Amino acid sequence: MIPIKDIIPRRETPFVNYILILINTLVFLYEVSLPPDFLNRFFYIFGLVPARYTHPEWAYFAGLHMDNYWPFFTNMFLHGSWFHLISNMWTLFIFGDNVEDRLGHFKYLIFYILSGLAASFTHFIFNADSVVPAVGASGAIAGVMGAYFIMFPHSRIVTLIPIFFFPFFFEIPAVVFLGFWFFSQIISGTFTVIVNQNASGIAWWAHIGGFVFGMLFHKLFKKNNDYYRDYFPDELLYRYFR
Template identity: 55%
Template sequence: MLPLADNIPNRESPRVLWVLILANILAFGLQLSVPGPAAEAFFQEFGLVPARYSNPAWASLHDLNPSDYSPFLLNAFLHGGWFHLLFNMWTLWIFGPNVEDDMGHGRFLVFYVVAALAASYAHYFFNAYSTMPAVGASGAIAGVMAAYLIYFPRARILTLFPVFIIPFFFNVPAYVFILAWFVIQVFSGSLALLQPIGEGGVAWWAHIGGFAAGLLMAPFLRKAPALRMRLQEGGW
């Protein structure tokens, strides 16, 4: 299922959201500039490889510094391909503007970064010995979706449901769309735990960790109602 639009107009320009999208696009451009033979080393260095921190001997063998924790954040700006990037940025654009509206620009930036870190640590905890680099903004975006669920549970999400090659469009309540998405993540993540270490291409537990962080943080980061009203009336 693919979200296409929501029915909640945002009040301010989502400046932080634009910066985050631009940062992801620039990082992807940097990825594309890396020559083919060096691409794997690039992802090993800047993607999140859990074995880098759980197995120092393996890290040393692959010239990775186990005391460098920057990949816990940097991996959230890298992507595995054009479709991965476009899908994540589109989803962020659907759910992000109104969350930034209700948090404010500074709080939204902090929220996004913390959600990205929570997603990375959740992935590490459940895949501690994996040697596969995890990349992508989806864990942080899961946090944004959790905030949207809390702030706008009854918003309507225009959703595309493809059945074979036939597209079906439905207006779905936000709480139905997001909770259904989360159930899929938990189910898939639970199945992934049964697979051999290192197999599987989706960081399900990063999604779950980012979503959980979003649920915990969002209630404390929303602007006071009076402040939101003043912003809406153009007083600030």
């Protein structure tokens, strides 16, 4: 399922969301400018490698400092491929603007960062022995999706579903779309724990941790309704989303 757009109109320009997309894009453009060997080292230094903190001997051999905790933050601005970047930024573009509307610009930035940190720590807990760098904004974006899941239960997501190579478009309730996505992360994450490996290379538990953080803690960042601008006349249809 590929999300195309949601039906919720935003009230303000999502400056922070645009800036986050820009930063992620600029960092990736820097990544692709690096020679392969330098890029691999770049991922090990700024990506989240759990074994860096759980296996001192390996970390020393790999030239990684155990007392550097910045990777829990910096990993959320790195991406491994164009597809990885575009899919993450497209998802952030669809869901982030409405969440920023509800939280306000500064609180949304803090919420996004904390969601990413929650995702990083969750990944670390469930993959403590991994020597593979975890990179990507998807954990932080999962936090945004978790907040959207709770705040916009009546929203609908225009979704592209290819059937026998033919594209079909459906309006799917946001609670169904995001609920199915979250359930699939739990199933996949649980499977990796049972078999004790992650062949797909996807940080399932980072997604789960970010989503749960977004669901549980978004209310701490939500601004009072008095700070919302009024809807424009052509937006009256959407008042019940408030």
